[in-house]
Amino acid sequence: MTTYVINLDLPGAVQSRHLYGHFAEHLGRCIYGGFWVGEDSDIPNERGIRSDVVEALRALNIPNLRWPGGCFADEYHWKDGIGPREQRPRMVNTHWGNVEENNHFGTHEFMDLVELLGTDAYVNGNVGSGTVREMSEWVEYLTRDGDSPMVRLRKENGREQPWKVPYWGIGNEAWGCGGNMTAQAYADLARQYATFLRDHGDNKLYRIAAGANVDDFGWTEALMKSVGCVGCNSSGVASPYQAISLHYYTMSAEWENKGKATVFTDDEYYATMANAWHINTLLKRHTTIMDHYDPCKTIGLVLDEWGTWWQVEEGTNPGFLYQQNTMRDALVASVHFDIFGKYADRLFMANIAQTVNVLQAMILTDPDTGALVLTPTYHVFEMNTAHHDAHVLDVVAKDAPVSRKIGDKKLPALSASASTKDNSALISLSNLDLDHARTITLDLRGREVTGVTARILTAPDVRDHNTPDAPDAVAPREWTEISRVDGGLQVELPAHSYVTVSLDLA
Structure with a gap:
């Protein structure tokens, strides 16, 4: 985690x-x-x-x-x-x-x-x-x-x-x-x-x-x-x-x-x-x-x-x-x-x-x-x-991120960013691992979260793509594998997936 x-x-x-x-x-x-x-x-x-x-x-x-x-x-x-x-x-x-x-x-x-x-x-x-x-x-x-x-x-x-x-x-x-x-x-x-x-x-x-x-x-x-x-x-x-x-x-x-x-x-x-x-x-x-x-x-x-x-x-x-x-x-x-x-x-x-x-x-x-x-x-x-045009929010990992060596480069398994505008925030989460799901805890501080929704973009295979015969083979949908925990949220990220979490803030 x-x-x-x-x-x-x-x-x-x-x-x-x-x-x-x-x-x-x-x-x-x-x-x-x-x-x-x-x-x-x-x-x-x-x-x-x-x-x-x-x-x-x-x-x-x-x-x-x-x-x-x-x-x-x-x-x-x-x-x-x-x-x-x-x-x-x-x-x-x-x-x-x-x-x-x-x-x-x-x-x-x-x-x-x-x-x-x-x-x-x-x-x-x-x-x-x-x-x-x-x-x-x-x-x-x-x-x-x-x-x-x-x-x-x-x-x-x-x-x-x-x-x-x-x-x-x-x-x-x-x-x-x-x-x-x-x-x-x-x-x-x-x-x-x-x-x-x-x-x-x-x-x-x-x-x-x-x-x-x-x-x-x-x-x-x-x-x-x-x-x-x-x-x-x-x-x-x-x-x-x-x-x-x-x-x-x-x-x-x-x-x-x-x-x-x-x-x-x-x-x-x-x-x-x-x-x-x-x-x-x-x-x-x-x-x-x-x-x-x-x-x-x-x-x-x-x-x-x-x-x-x-x-x-x-x-x-x-x-x-x-x-x-x-x-x-x-x-x-x-x-x-x-x-x-x-x-x-x-x-x-x-x-x-x-x-x-x-x-x-x-x-x-x-x-x-x-x-x-x-x-x-x-x-x-x-x-x-x-x-x-939103203000960037720092996303700081509490623990050392999982990564793999690819030639002379190091690839993190996860990627994340966040921003805020008015009384809202958007958090973007990517799981780059082909085979393993990841559980993410979002430790949210400083403002009260009054509403949460999430969406996911993924597919059975990372090679999947859209065609005139299958225009929605890879398309976003609502994501419900997200729950409140003390101080924040817990989000499940399937393998090779992209998830956005939208927050309403007080």
Whole structure:
């Protein structure tokens, strides 16, 4: 039995809702066939955007959506995606499948999607093959009011009022597909680009510099060193950008042999979970570097690509990155969310890769029937909505946690987090053990608990997943194996399960 102590009256940092962000790239069937079907489709849509996809994502209260990439961002020229669709020039998507892109889904369609979802736009600009002027004009086109060349162009294309677009990425993966740059070369470019990304009216930009890949700590240091100690010195000089990014994907083995989505051994499962847990080490080391140069924490960290990356499903285009999504993927997500809260004072945003039909997706759509399937990962996001903008609560284990050695990594058998907002609290509990149930005691202190409910996400086998024929094979349900004990609660956690406990507080 494991006991966790939670002081309900000692709230910590606010866990931003933007940690539950999403990512939609022009990749495979994420945009076309995922979000976008066109006005003439038999699939119910609103101005070409799938209505069932919008409905499903609104239920997650998604806080932001990153677009148009990814690697695609650094070959995308935004003016090709405005104006009458039949007149838009075509291009080749050289990164993903080498397919032709007709640019029917562009700036106006994306902002229409953002408004339908009720979310914030995160636009990733083109540094790799674009220009400072091109990105600066895109900001003007989207966010400026009054009169200017880009405002007139926007109005000619049917939009009178500017949009709110708070988040802007200054390129993507500049160390790789975004230009194969050195850290210092990119750091200089990031300062230059950020300077010309203007605030228009009351639209204040949150500029995100393209950060490190996995454990490239030198890249993070180069970006931080380029702005020095910001925000807390007597000169009051602000950084030209407000955040830097980080990318990390979870696999069962090395990049060349990522493993399969639904066919894997128990050892591969545990290797996957140990690799998911590794995000804790990465966040700790990157944030330590940031703390050295920015002790007042004025620059945020944005994990704008994370999730599982498996071999593509057989019979699909290898450049489309389509993969199934099992209970294992759900537990990868739950572990990440538990860890994110530990860094809530620096980690501002995170974006799962990706939202529809690509990598660790929330939603899968069948290309033949049009059927929509919600994945196990979708349900983890839904079960976490009460954590949005809530104060983190420390979860302290009274006894040494059970763990197993996986290569050079140590994998805890259990993962937990908690937060509080208003007169409520949410506790998340994951049992990562494939075979053994665990009994958890929650030692709850500081506030009276007046009501308790719980939900569980699990399946008979960790390889189980949802399909059009079995859409609820892995779906949340009420959990009743929870009881009051002196000073708290006792919760039973089946093997490979995720449980949330909701508390009403006096």
